[in-house]
Amino acid sequence: MSLSPAFLDELRARTSLSTLIGRTVKVQKAGREYKACCPFHNEKTPSFTINDEKGFYHCFGCGAHGDAIRWMTDQRGLPFMDAVKELAAAAGMDVPAPDPRAAKRAEQAKGLHDAMAAAQAFFEEQLGGIEGAEARAYLQKRSISDATRRAFGFGYAPDSRGRLKAALKDFGEPMLVEAGLLIAPEGERETYDRFRGRLMLPIRDIRGRVIAFGGRILGAGEPKYLNSPDTPLFDKGRTLYNIDKASPASRNSGRIIVVEGYMDVIALAQAGFADAVAPLGTALTEHQIERLWKMVDVPVLCFDGDSAGQKAAIRAALRALPLLRPGMSLAFATLPPGQDPDDLLRESGAAAFEAVLIGAEPLVDRLWKHEQSAAPLDTPEQRAALKQRLRALTDAIADADVRAHYVQIFRQRYDALFFARSAPGEQQRAPRGESRPGWKRDKRGKWQPPVPPAGGEARAIGATGMEQRLLRAVLAGLLRHPEQVALHRETLLTLSIADPLLAQLLDSMIAASFSKETVESDGLLTILGQGELYNMAKGMLRADTFTITPYSKDGDAGRAQRDLAEVVRVMAQGPELERELAAATQRVMDDVTEDNLLAQQRALTAHRDHLIRLAELVQPEEHM
CATH class of the missing domain: 3.90.980.10 (DNA primase, catalytic core, N-terminal domain)
Incomplete structure (x- = not known):
């Protein structure tokens, strides 16, 4: 509905702003104005002023500023037209009907x-x-x-x-x-x-x-x-119980708590938690999630600790995935098994419930824990099934940037889960005979095997000059041919890069590759913006940048794609090979022989030779 400026000006003129604000905030006369403690931020000394003659309020502490309509939308949380209608009714005015x-x-x-x-x-x-x-x-x-x-x-x-x-x-x-x-x-x-x-x-x-x-x-x-059934006034999938009280309360607390039912909301309100709402007999809907995000960026879902409550939490998590966008998410607070909010409040008091809220998990953690515990993970097939379930979750996320971060986090946790070093305290016995390179004696004089990198993470790519050279060549090739990023995305996501700027460049290209439309080189540069990252990418696109020879201007495009795929594959296999060799070392430490060590040495040597052959493909282009 379009309202004329004349109507809105008349509405503001007929509304006593100090009276309107005074319904929910204690105001004091201060000369020709009024003052109060600002309702938009916590303060002890009043810095919030109300001017009835000019029809506006202003806070000198946080900068909040507006008129009567703005007060209704910002402090009460009403939509614009609802705010106008309520003010008009109080002022005895009729809102113009469009037809x-x-x-x-x-x-x-x-x-x-x-x-x-x-x-x-x-x-x-x-x-x-x-x-x-x-x-x-x-x-x-x-x-x-x-x-x-x-x-x-x-x-x-x-x-x-x-x-x-x-x-x-x-x-x-x-x-x-x-x-x-x-x-x-x-x-x-x-x-x-x-x-x-x-x-x-x-x-x-x-x-x-x-x-x-x-x-x-x-x-x-x-x-x-x-x-009640759905009516012209009531749509249960769009309505949240206690929204009228929780919306203004959330502006003071900075949070919204979502519980399962009416009595949970009421018990919490009586205990001092005025910012709680509940869906109305159905699972949390997309409309309700969007409504929650209008109040706070990360609502806290606090469902019962029983099986039904946790299933409801997961249903809400899955429903939120396609809606996620930067800054907007959900958190999950888990009650003790068999208890609802009222039970916990009765037995342990408000402090115990506050502790549950403080311990709320981010959405990504709740999803990871659910999928990890959904089925056994003992066989390669079961582990592959976990990877497939995680991929299904990330595929459901519409926002490319958010999706890229979820992909990265799930990949890191998956690798840490299955490629981690042996647990501390596991017995590791020395090899027979003389000491081997990398093995050390402990304080008791016993030989200990080389320790894999902490946390199961492989040595990051780029630690040697040869690897750095190959990595820069790969990134330069991807910058020239951005369509190749999506083709090798899953492998690229497994790379661990030591140089933080090179790692950031790759992450940005991967995030851009999730776009439905093809991203050109210029488009990638635009996404990178100005700064050090942009300058590095721009330099890689210059003629004197290291490049894989087939990627030169006159090279064979088909061969270029095949060689790039080979370089990416070998670079990705390097950390994996190290993890496997470390695991093999643990398995054979009770019976380490010359043959074992020679086999490991041959494997490492073969991989090194492959890197050297690939590095020979990389050379500076001549200046154009």
């Missing part, structure tokens, strides 16, 4: 809102009456205070098929059916109340208006919880 059909829908929605508000008043009244005794006893058993009961609007639906219908008869049965309050059976049978014999909780939109209800059964029966 008659929209006006009719707005009028219809207004009628539905009125019906829901009337139903809420009815349920609250019934909770305080004689029939609400059982519901009140349940609240007392759950240690729900009167203040919490009022804040969340608890009510009671009598165990009757027509009490609500009779109480709201002025709205008409068609509207009550559309609002989800009555059920209209097929045929000629009469409508009847949807909620009967249940403890009632209103579900509100971000403006605090009742749009649906959730009802908990008090005795035996199913379902335990019953929600």
Whole structure:
């Protein structure tokens, strides 16, 4: 909807900004202005000023600045049109309707809102009456205070098929059916109340208006919880319970906690955690994840510690993967097995729950742990299956930069898991006969084998001049022919490079290769931006850069591709060979013979000779 500047100016003029802000923040008169402690950042000395004449607020501490509409969108978290509508209603103004059909829908929605508000008043009244005794006893058993009961609007639906219908008869049965309050059976049978014999909780939109209800059964029966159906006001896949209170609370805490159900949210609020929400009887949806990201960058999902709760957490993680973008993710806090938030709060208090939140895992850690523990990893086939599952996860990520980082992290963890050195403390016995190169005596005089690189990581490529020369030639070739990066991406991702600038250049090219469109050399340079990395890449593209001979201007393109593939393969095999030789050393240390050592020596020599032959292909091009 397009609103005229004249209408918006009139709306601002009719709104007392100090009164609006004073509803949620304590303000003090200070001359012709008002002052307060800034609600957008923590401070003890007021630096937040409100000027009613000019119609704006300003914080000299954090720079927050805006008018009445900005206050509603930034502090209350309302969408722009919802903020305008709420301010207009308070000012006695009508928001211009774009067309008659929209006006009719707005009028219809207004009628539905009125019906829901009337139903809420009815349920609250019934909770305080004689029939609400059982519901009140349940609240007392759950240690729900009167203040919490009022804040969340608890009510009671009598165990009757027509009490609500009779109480709201002025709205008409068609509207009550559309609002989800009555059920209209097929045929000629009469409508009847949807909620009967249940403890009632209103579900509100971000403006605090009742749009649906959730009802908990008090005795035996199913379902335990019953929600309103989808209506013109309520879409359960787009709504989060307690969004109206949690959204402003999140601006102070800087976080949003996602739990499984209503009572979890209420228990947390009573314990001082006002920034909690819950989905409404379904798995967390894409729309709900996007809504959470409008409040904070990394919401914390805190589901029950049982199997069902952890499955729900993984479902949310998988659903979030295609939506990930720089800065936006999820974190996962795990409750003790068999406990929900209310259990933990009762047994150990708020500090214990805070500790659970502090220990929340990043999304990448939760996914890695889940896939690693999903099946045995004893055989090569099972390990390959893990690699395949991890690849499926990264393939689901749409953002190229985020995907590249996930690929790199999973690869590093996979290599560390399967190519790590022997665990500390494992017995390593000396070889028979004289000492061998690289073997050393310990303090007890026993021979110890050479120690592989820490953490199972192979020696990084680029540690010798020959390898450095080959590596720069490969990177230069990839810069000239960026389409080759995607073809060799999986192998390139296995390379460990000692030079941080060369490693960064390769990472940037790999990230760019995830783009759906082919990236040209100039495009790669643009992605690299200005600075040291750009200058190095630009230098590699000059005519005097080391290059593999077939990649020269007049070279055979087919042969160039084959030679590049060979160089990449051999360079990748070097660290792998070292890992295998280290593992072999561990296996034969009880029976090390000349034949063992000679076999290892021959393998290393063959690899070195291959590198030398490849290095002979690399030479400076003549100046063009």
